[in-house]
Amino acid sequence: MTLTELNAGLAAPEMFLLGATCVVLLVDIFLKDHQRAITYLLSLLALLGTALITAQLVVDGREMAFFDSFVMDPAGRVLKLFALAAMAVVFVYSRAYLHQQRLLGGDYYLLSLFALLGVMVMISASSLLTMYLGLELLSLSTYALVAYNRDSPMAAEAAMKYFVLGAIASGALLYGISMIYGATGSIDLAEIASTVAAGEALMLPMAVGLAFVLVGVAFKFGAVPFHMWLPDVYQGAPTSVTLFIGSIPKIASFALVLRLLIEGLGDMHESWASMVAILAVLSMVIGNVLAIAQTNLKRMLAYSTISHVGFILVGILAGTAAGVQGAMYYTLVYVVMALGAFGMIILLSREGFEAENLEDFKGLNARSPWFAFVMLMIMFSMAGVPPFVGFYAKVVVFGAAIEAGYTWIAVLGVLLSVIGAFYYLRVVWYMYFESATVDVRPMRAPDMKFLVSVNGLAVLALGLLPGPLLSLIGTVLPA
Amino acid sequence: MASNFPLLSLLIWLPVFGGLAVLALDTWMPGRTGQRTVHWLALAISVATFALSVPLWTQFDRATDAMQFVEQVLWIERFNVEYFLGVDGLSMPLVLLTTFITPLVVISAWEVIKQRPAQYFAAFLIMEGLMIGVFSALDGLLFYVFWEAMLVPMFLIIGIWGGKRRVYATVKFFLYTFLGSVFMLVSLIYMYTLSGSYSILGFHDLPLGITEQTLIFFAFLAAFAVKVPMWPVHTWLPDAHVEAPTGGSVVLAAIMLKMGGYGFVRFSLPITPDASMALDWLMIGLSLIAVVYIGFVALAQQDMKKLIAYSSIAHMGFVTLGFFIVFAAFANNPQGSGAMLGVQGGMVQMISHGLVSGAMFLCVGVMYDRMHSREIADYGGVVNTMPKFAAFLVLFAMANAGLPGTSGFVGEFLVILGSFQANFWYAFLAGTTLVLGAAYTLWMIKRVVFGEVANDNVARLTDINAREFLVLAILALAVLLLGVWPAPLIEVMDASVAGLLEHVRQSKL
Numbered sequence A: 001m002t003l004t005e006l007n008a009g010l011a012a013p014e015m016f017l018l019g020a021t022c023v024v025l026l027v028d029i030f031l032k033d034h035q036r037a038i039t040y041l042l043s044l045l046a047l048l049g050t051a052l053i054t055a056q057l058v059v060d061g062r063e064m065a066f067f068d069s070f071v072m073d074p075a076g077r078v079l080k081l082f083a084l085a086a087m088a089v090v091f092v093y094s095r096a097y098l099h100q101q102r103l104l105g106g107d108y109y110l111l112s113l114f115a116l117l118g119v120m121v122m123i124s125a126s127s128l129l130t131m132y133l134g135l136e137l138l139s140l141s142t143y144a145l146v147a148y149n150r151d152s153p154m155a156a157e158a159a160m161k162y163f164v165l166g167a168i169a170s171g172a173l174l175y176g177i178s179m180i181y182g183a184t185g186s187i188d189l190a191e192i193a194s195t196v197a198a199g200e201a202l203m204l205p206m207a208v209g210l211a212f213v214l215v216g217v218a219f220k221f222g223a224v225p226f227h228m229w230l231p232d233v234y235q236g237a238p239t240s241v242t243l244f245i246g247s248i249p250k251i252a253s254f255a256l257v258l259r260l261l262i263e264g265l266g267d268m269h270e271s272w273a274s275m276v277a278i279l280a281v282l283s284m285v286i287g288n289v290l291a292i293a294q295t296n297l298k299r300m301l302a303y304s305t306i307s308h309v310g311f312i313l314v315g316i317l318a319g320t321a322a323g324v325q326g327a328m329y330y331t332l333v334y335v336v337m338a339l340g341a342f343g344m345i346i347l348l349s350r351e352g353f354e355a356e357n358l359e360d361f362k363g364l365n366a367r368s369p370w371f372a373f374v375m376l377m378i379m380f381s382m383a384g385v386p387p388f389v390g391f392y393a394k395v396v397v398f399g400a401a402i403e404a405g406y407t408w409i410a411v412l413g414v415l416l417s418v419i420g421a422f423y424y425l426r427v428v429w430y431m432y433f434e435s436a437t438v439d440v441r442p443m444r445a446p447d448m449k450f451l452v453s454v455n456g457l458a459v460l461a462l463g464l465l466p467g468p469l470l471s472l473i474g475t476v477l478p479a
Numbered sequence B: 001m002a003s004n005f006p007l008l009s010l011l012i013w014l015p016v017f018g019g020l021a022v023l024a025l026d027t028w029m030p031g032r033t034g035q036r037t038v039h040w041l042a043l044a045i046s047v048a049t050f051a052l053s054v055p056l057w058t059q060f061d062r063a064t065d066a067m068q069f070v071e072q073v074l075w076i077e078r079f080n081v082e083y084f085l086g087v088d089g090l091s092m093p094l095v096l097l098t099t100f101i102t103p104l105v106v107i108s109a110w111e112v113i114k115q116r117p118a119q120y121f122a123a124f125l126i127m128e129g130l131m132i133g134v135f136s137a138l139d140g141l142l143f144y145v146f147w148e149a150m151l152v153p154m155f156l157i158i159g160i161w162g163g164k165r166r167v168y169a170t171v172k173f174f175l176y177t178f179l180g181s182v183f184m185l186v187s188l189i190y191m192y193t194l195s196g197s198y199s200i201l202g203f204h205d206l207p208l209g210i211t212e213q214t215l216i217f218f219a220f221l222a223a224f225a226v227k228v229p230m231w232p233v234h235t236w237l238p239d240a241h242v243e244a245p246t247g248g249s250v251v252l253a254a255i256m257l258k259m260g261g262y263g264f265v266r267f268s269l270p271i272t273p274d275a276s277m278a279l280d281w282l283m284i285g286l287s288l289i290a291v292v293y294i295g296f297v298a299l300a301q302q303d304m305k306k307l308i309a310y311s312s313i314a315h316m317g318f319v320t321l322g323f324f325i326v327f328a329a330f331a332n333n334p335q336g337s338g339a340m341l342g343v344q345g346g347m348v349q350m351i352s353h354g355l356v357s358g359a360m361f362l363c364v365g366v367m368y369d370r371m372h373s374r375e376i377a378d379y380g381g382v383v384n385t386m387p388k389f390a391a392f393l394v395l396f397a398m399a400n401a402g403l404p405g406t407s408g409f410v411g412e413f414l415v416i417l418g419s420f421q422a423n424f425w426y427a428f429l430a431g432t433t434l435v436l437g438a439a440y441t442l443w444m445i446k447r448v449v450f451g452e453v454a455n456d457n458v459a460r461l462t463d464i465n466a467r468e469f470l471v472l473a474i475l476a477l478a479v480l481l482l483g484v485w486p487a488p489l490i491e492v493m494d495a496s497v498a499g500l501l502e503h504v505r506q507s508k509l
Helices: A008-029 A033-056 A074-100 A107-123 A128-146 A153-184 A189-197 A203-221 A229-236 A239-245 A248-264 A266-292 A297-318 A321-347 A369-383 A389-403 A407-433 A446-464 A467-476 B007-028 B032-058 B092-108 B117-136 B140-149 B151-161 B166-195 B200-204 B210-227 B236-243 B246-271 B273-278 B280-299 B304-324 B326-332 B338-371 B387-401 B407-422 B424-448 B466-484 B487-505
Strands: A063-065 A070-072 B068-076 B081-087
Touching: A008 A033, A008 A063, A008 A070, A008 A107, A033 A074, A033 A107, A070 A074, A074 A107, A074 A239, A074 A248, A074 A321, A074 A446, A074 A467, A107 A128, A107 A239, A107 A248, A128 A153, A128 A239, A128 A248, A153 A189, A153 A203, A153 A229, A189 A248, A189 A266, A203 A248, A203 A266, A203 A297, A229 A239, A229 A297, A239 A248, A239 A321, A248 A266, A248 A297, A248 A321, A266 A297, A266 A407, A297 A321, A297 A389, A297 A407, A321 A369, A321 A389, A321 A446, A321 A467, A369 A389, A369 A407, A369 A446, A369 B007, A389 A407, A389 A446, A389 B140, A389 B166, A407 B151, A407 B166, A467 B068, B007 B032, B007 B068, B007 B081, B007 B092, B007 B117, B032 B092, B032 B117, B081 B117, B081 B140, B092 B117, B092 B246, B092 B338, B092 B466, B092 B487, B117 B140, B117 B151, B117 B246, B140 B151, B140 B166, B140 B200, B151 B166, B151 B246, B166 B200, B166 B210, B166 B236, B200 B246, B210 B246, B210 B273, B236 B246, B236 B304, B246 B273, B246 B304, B246 B338, B246 B487, B273 B280, B273 B487, B280 B304, B280 B326, B280 B424, B304 B326, B304 B338, B304 B387, B304 B407, B304 B424, B326 B338, B326 B407, B326 B487, B338 B387, B338 B407, B338 B466, B338 B487, B387 B407, B387 B424, B387 B466, B407 B424, B407 B466
Parallel strands: none
Antiparallel strands: A063 A070, B068 B081
């Protein structure tokens, strides 16, 4: 067996990232706390290198490696590049925050890089085992990240909850995988797909397996009723970790759904559509309604995430090419918005103080009109108000749903987005219509201020010119 | 001017970028001179926009109902969405109304707005561009983008510069209109799935069954009835008007309400003609309730802004009445001019109401700036201390009551005339507005303007200054001009109204 036989070149980005992370790990051991900037820079370099290799790796359609358990396709390439870019943004946002909150130590970067490696493996998974491998690498790293602030009881509690519930979900997923293996005799997703298409799969174990797999997927996505961990984890984790959890793993979750439900079990659309419909509707309802009651911004954004997951699932539910493209578009757009929103919370924090309560945003327009405006753009975008990019995300998923005959879901979805608009508006109202109760100012970190501004403007620019990203997704995810 | 010059784009983006420039200037040039420059820059941009919009009127081809000043560029390739602009006789006057009102709003705020004037001006300029976008967009998705985006600056205007209950009013305003609009979005997407493009003109020719038409009709109704607003979804308007700063009220009444009326002629009637015909009783009923019932409600108001807000609802009832009597008028007399009169009357009423209600809100603003009260009871005998102002106020009040010779008369008269050809009782009920409108407007005038000086505060009032005089005089001229010589305006929309009616008469079934 040689590397050529394995076609290992397709996994070059992952291998490079693994190697680079190990190098960062080794270097970090010898650094003192005041030298962590080196870890930070090396981590960014690792991301840059991985991104360059990924960009070089142009593939024409699906190319397989490691005996069909690893796939590289144009959609995967875009998702990976996007995850790498998002990771870089997360690092830039986190650096000053970690320093300021005295969360020194290079572990944050290392754990994040390992989690990212898990995300990339998941994106390229074409067998159930590869998928599980990536998922566990991601999950274990994030459990540790949530507990990163050892002295915070809330973080410890959140990590514990996350770990216990996550372990159960992993168990469910693994159980479902074993069922599917039993029903089809293969862990290779392409083979599973052809067995199902030929009608040779054992239907009962297949259906049971599918249900369990969906439980696992729903948990990772944070869809209702498997969302219980999400608000506690978002609130309890240090904001830089919430920033990570709230953004990049969503790309992985989308990849999981794409590889598993669409590519692997697409022929069973009828079987899983009703289950996904329930998840989507419940997530939209619970997420939007419960977010209204929140006074903690991180918690509010957690419920908002749940509702966005519901909207993404509407695209998946449609099951058509337009629906999957819409879901991918929504996912990427959501990542941009979530990065901006959590970035703003980080920007307004200072030593021993997190601007995580809604009240902390009161009167921001008076002190910092520009960043109030950035937050305004992100909030209106999340609410789905044009010309911001969140609007188009909703249009494409609802359009796909209507086209596939789920008009009632689209109507329900737009109604719930009106309910959702209220809590986003409340943030704007606090920033613009109220006077300040606490003196919160943006932190002094020019690199971060610049990037948050770019992030906010991206929400506007992608909204004014949504064409290119939509076309790109249309080409990498053909029917 | 070359025919392919992107005039409409210029009109949309000049104020938008101008607004951003105002914000930028405010950041880089704080202090006194900076503030003064901000004011002048905002004025210059709004006046320049108006000047640039004049060619729309002069170069407009009155003989055709086709779209003019068309710009068409592929915008979102994946969904065949186009950046497609153009105006016809129905939308061009509304674009001009927008560019005409905005400079007046800027001038009226000159020394009045002391809190963050740059943001105030920027919000109005950006909103101006977006509103022009609404009136000139010919692609459904583009239309929706402008339609919704416009809510953002208005939300801020009411919320930042409004009165005591501003947060309640602005959140109510936003959620109400947002709720109405999302149904329109669903039906736009639905029609896209049928026709493969978002072109509104394409939607006009899209064959639709009666069930589809009815659902789409109600979806549009949700969006437009809230904006107009029609009874019973009008309750956001009095709140928004009362709490909004003067400029906000002016734009809300003069332009934003017109979008609802415009929506009916651009979307509802041509896209769902059969559903419109089947449901015209509903629309006529709601319009008449607005005219009669809301007229009585206006009579009972103690707050001047609330009174004008309710009178706006009643006047907009005429607009929707004029648009939806067309079917009954056709049925009674296929050769008659009733339908034509109805739609023309509705359009003229929109323009006239834009001028008159804007002027009325400016007048209340003038008084509010001095007395910090909108209660009718706090005034009395204003004519003794503010004679010039009183003259303007009485003129606008007369126009509001529909006195012949003012613009308010023309629209109402045409609509009533058209209604006679539809059904006598429509006309009869609509005609009560001549009594009711006169009653609530003139009774307010009597209590506010005439009589003895009511109290020391009124005695201390100073008459309007040159700036206020200028704004009111321009509006007074426009009101009178349109009142005595409405022919040019009617002539501009003639071909388009005829084309619309021709289209509406053809069943899609």
